[in-house]
Amino acid sequence: MSGLASVYRVVAGTAVQTQLQYRTTNYLFMLGMIAEPVVYLVVWQTVADAQGGSVQGITAGDFAAYYIVWTLVRNMNIVFTPYGWEGRIRQGELSGMLVRPVHPLHHDLAYFAGWKVVVVLLWLPIAAVLTLVFRPTFDVSPVEVLVFLVAIWGAYLIRSMLLWVLGMVTFWTTRVSALYELYFTAELLLSGRLLPLVLLPAWAATAADWLPFRYTFGYPIEVLAGDLTTAELWGGLAAQGAWVLAGTAMVAVVWRFGVRRYSAVGN
Amino acid sequence: MESLRLVGTFLRIGVQTELQYRSNVVFSVLQSLVAVGTSLAVLALVFSHTDSLGGWSGDELLVVMGVYVLMGGVLRSVVQPAMNQLMDDVQHGTLDFVLTKPADSMLLVSIRRIELWQSVDVLVGAGIVGFALSRLDTRPGLLAVLGFVVALALGVVVLWAFWLLLTTAAFWVVRTDSLVELLSGMYQAGRWPVTIYPGWLRIGFTFLVPLAFAITVPAQALTGRLSVWLLLGAAAFTVGLVALTRWVWSVGLRAYSGASA
Numbered sequence: 001m002s003g004l005a006s007v008y009r010v011v012a013g014t015a016v017q018t019q020l021q022y023r024t025t026n027y028l029f030m031l032g033m034i035a036e037p038v039v040y041l042v043v044w045q046t047v048a049d050a051q052g053g054s055v056q057g058i059t060a061g062d063f064a065a066y067y068i069v070w071t072l073v074r075n076m077n078i079v080f081t082p083y084g085w086e087g088r089i090r091q092g093e094l095s096g097m098l099v100r101p102v103h104p105l106h107h108d109l110a111y112f113a114g115w116k117v118v119v120v121l122l123w124l125p126i127a128a129v130l131t132l133v134f135r136p137t138f139d140v141s142p143v144e145v146l147v148f149l150v151a152i153w154g155a156y157l158i159r160s161m162l163l164w165v166l167g168m169v170t171f172w173t174t175r176v177s178a179l180y181e182l183y184f185t186a187e188l189l190l191s192g193r194l195l196p197l198v199l200l201p202a203w204a205a206t207a208a209d210w211l212p213f214r215y216t217f218g219y220p221i222e223v224l225a226g227d228l229t230t231a232e233l234w235g236g237l238a239a240q241g242a243w244v245l246a247g248t249a250m251v252a253v254v255w256r257f258g259v260r261r262y263s264a265v266g267n
Numbered sequence: 268m269e270s271l272r273l274v275g276t277f278l279r280i281g282v283q284t285e286l287q288y289r290s291n292v293v294f295s296v297l298q299s300l301v302a303v304g305t306s307l308a309v310l311a312l313v314f315s316h317t318d319s320l321g322g323w324s325g326d327e328l329l330v331v332m333g334v335y336v337l338m339g340g341v342l343r344s345v346v347q348p349a350m351n352q353l354m355d356d357v358q359h360g361t362l363d364f365v366l367t368k369p370a371d372s373m374l375l376v377s378i379r380r381i382e383l384w385q386s387v388d389v390l391v392g393a394g395i396v397g398f399a400l401s402r403l404d405t406r407p408g409l410l411a412v413l414g415f416v417v418a419l420a421l422g423v424v425v426l427w428a429f430w431l432l433l434t435t436a437a438f439w440v441v442r443t444d445s446l447v448e449l450l451s452g453m454y455q456a457g458r459w460p461v462t463i464y465p466g467w468l469r470i471g472f473t474f475l476v477p478l479a480f481a482i483t484v485p486a487q488a489l490t491g492r493l494s495v496w497l498l499l500g501a502a503a504f505t506v507g508l509v510a511l512t513r514w515v516w517s518v519g520l521r522a523y524s525g526a527s528a
Contacts, residue, residue, distance in 0.1 A: 028445035032452030038468070039456045045316045046463050055316050178297040185305045193311060 007102055012114030019118040027122055029192050032072060034126060040194060041067040041134060056198055061137030065225040066196055073220050074193070075119045076152040079160040080108040082167035082180055089170045094262060105251060109160055116156075144223055147233050151220040154240035159216045161247025168251075171258035186211075192218020196226070205237075212243045270374055277378040285383035295384040298390050299336075302410055306332055306458065318429060321463035327452075328459070329399035331486040335458050337392025338422060338481055340453070344385035346427050350434040352380045354444075357437045360525055373516050377431065400489065407489045415488035421505045422481040425436075428505070428512040429477055435512070438519035457482040480504055 019026060045060045053059060059065075088094040097104040166183055169176055188194050190204065191213035197205055208214050219236045222228055228236070285291075290449065310332065314325045323331070353376045356362040356439045365375050407415070433450060457478035461469050473479040480501050487493045 028449045032449035035452040036458055039459065042464055042468070043313060043320065043459060046321050047313060050317050086310075111316065175294065177303065178294055181298055181301045185301055187354040188305065189308060189312075194309060199312065199316065201315065 004102065004106065007106060008110040008113075011107055011110035012117075013115030015111045015169045016117050019115050023118070023122065026118060030075070030119070030122055030126065034130075037067040037070045037074070038130075044195065045134075053140060058196060058198070059137065061135060062225070063196075064130075064134035065136035065138050066221055068134065068136050069221045069225045070193070070217070071126065072120070072123055073129065073152060073155060073169065073217060075123055076116060076156050076220075077159050077216055078115075078119070079112050079163050080167070082163050082170075082176070085167035085170040086174055086176070089262065090174055098259075098262075103255075104163065104243060105255075108164070109157075112160070113156070138225070139227065140224060143230075144200065144228075144233065147237060148220060148223045150237060151223050151240060154237065154244065155216040155220050157244045158212055158247055159238060160236065161251050162212060162216075165247070165250045165254050168254045171261045187213045187216075190214065191216060196222070212247070214238045216242055273370060273374065274378055278381065281378075281381035283381055284380065286329070288384075291384045292387070295387045299387050302388075303336060303391055303395070306336070321460065323460055323463075326399050326402045327486075327490045330396055330489050331460050331482065332458060333392050333395030333397075333399055334419070334422075334482050334486045336395060337389050337390070337419075338426065338457070339378070339454070340386050340388025340390075340392055341423055342384050342426055342430070343388065346430050347361040348382045349377050350430050350447075351374075353434050354437045357523065362523060363525055366520070366523075371490070372520070373431070373513065377427065396489070403490060407491065411488055413490065414493050415485055418480075418485040418488045418493065418498060418501060421501050422485055424505050425477045425480045425508055428508045432508075432512045432515055435515050435519045438522040454478065460486065466475065474504075477508070479506070 026242060041063055044055065044058075044063045048055050048058065048060045048063060088097075094104070100107075100174075111164075166180065169179065190197075190200075190208040190211055197208055197214060197218045200208065208218075215236065220241070223233060223236065310325065310328060313320065318324070320328060349454060353362070356365065356376075362376075365379075366372055368375060430447075430450075435444055436446065452475045453472075454474055456476075458462070461472045461479040461483045464472060469479075483499050484493065484497065487497070
């Protein structure tokens with residue numbers, strides 16, 4: 001076990017150093033990403049104004065808080081992309097990972113976790129500017145901060161597992177882009193990424209309850225920016241734990257069958 | 268005249284190349300359908316909570332979305348492939364082969380590559396605009412449609428010049444991927460009319476990232492919001508931007524050091 005811990009430490013440390021080298025690239029990438037929540041925020045603030053100040057009880061300031069926390073959660077959510085599996089499988093990049101004595105999943109988890117350190121550092125000034133411009137209203141208790149700090153890592157783990165499973169479809173076919181886009185559309189609409197889930201029509205909100213997506217966006221955001229009850233706070237963490245376990249099980253099963261189909265192509 | 272013939276030849280070659288990969292059209296259509304379905308769902312969600320957004324009705328916003336999809340198709344099929352090729356050529360020094368040809372280099376780099384199947388979005392976007400128009404209370408007159416066509420053409424030129432201007436930065440910094448990434452992110456903001464954004468952001472989306480001229484202005488033409496002055500302003504902006512791009516291109520070429528560097 002201490003062997004695995006040192007793998008995590010070394011890989012995460014490498015990620016920090018590598019990504020610090022690419023800080024300009026990282027920054028431009030983050031700035032490009034800010035466009036998305038800013039657009040949603042402006043649209044919903046406009047709607048709130050038109051409706052006399054709030055939509056279903058959510059005021060302009062609440063929307064600002066929601067989408068500013070969104071930017072941090074989104075950055076925590078960035079994991080190995082399913083599109084990357086095409087390179088791993090078609091060009092044989094996986095071969096090198098297979099001869100290592102640890103499961104390749106550990107490498108991805110450790111690398112992206114280390115990257116987060118850089119990302120959060122770069123995120124701080126962006127958050128400050130957004131706060132000055134959009135004037136969010138926050139009402140945060142210490143316990144919410146605590147739950148939030150756990151929940152963003154829960155979100156990270158859930159999304160890592162889900163996108164690993166999705167990416168491994170490439171073991172069977174490389175024509176995957178349409179499938180991926182369908183997946184990301186479902187995630188966009190039902191996770192809280194596009195809009196706070198209470199604004200969904202009732203049937204869609206019910207669907208969202210039964211899917212894992214909300215635990216990667218909506219739940220962590222609302223811990224900090226919404227006002228969840230104590231039961232909802234802890235219940236969310238429990239649900240996250242359940243989805244992490246389910247996701248890990250899915251990764252294990254799909255990996256077992258998928259990797260048998262892998263034939264090292266290229267070098 | 269000579270350059271028109273050149274554009275025609277290159278387009279024909281580009282189309283012929285792409286026709287070898289006909290099955291890709293299926294995937295382009297699928298992707299396009301998913302993207303449009305998402306946009307419609309977003310619009311429906313917003314309008315389930317309000318009946319107008321910054322003075323635009325749902326059907327009018329559908330016009331904006333149609334123009335957004337259409338322009339996105341132009342961007343991905345004609346503009347971006349050529350610009351990616353240009354970036355690669357600057358990095359590898361293969362731009363030499365363009366510069367030694369007896370034609371205008373800025374024109375040549377812009378027409379060398381097209382991705383035909385991405386232009387599915389042009390048709391889809393046009394279809395959305397047509398559908399939205401059929402639902403509007405006041406149909407645009409002949410003059411409005413004429414204004415739309417002119418504004419759309421200006422918009423295409425603005426997008427091309429702007430993307431080329433950014434890619435030209437490659438002469439100095441070699442890789443501009445992350446810059447392009449940044450701008451592709453910003454492009455999404457064009458899904459909504461720039462008039463809904465707060466002042467400073469609206470100015471940014473008008474002049475720094477010219478989404479206003481590429482998407483909002485054509486949509487304004489069809490929804491009775493375009494004045495002659497606005498159209499003239501768009502024309503003046505387009506001319507100015509092309510001139511700037513041309514100048515930066517000529518300066519950038521001098522910084523290009525060629526294959527053996």
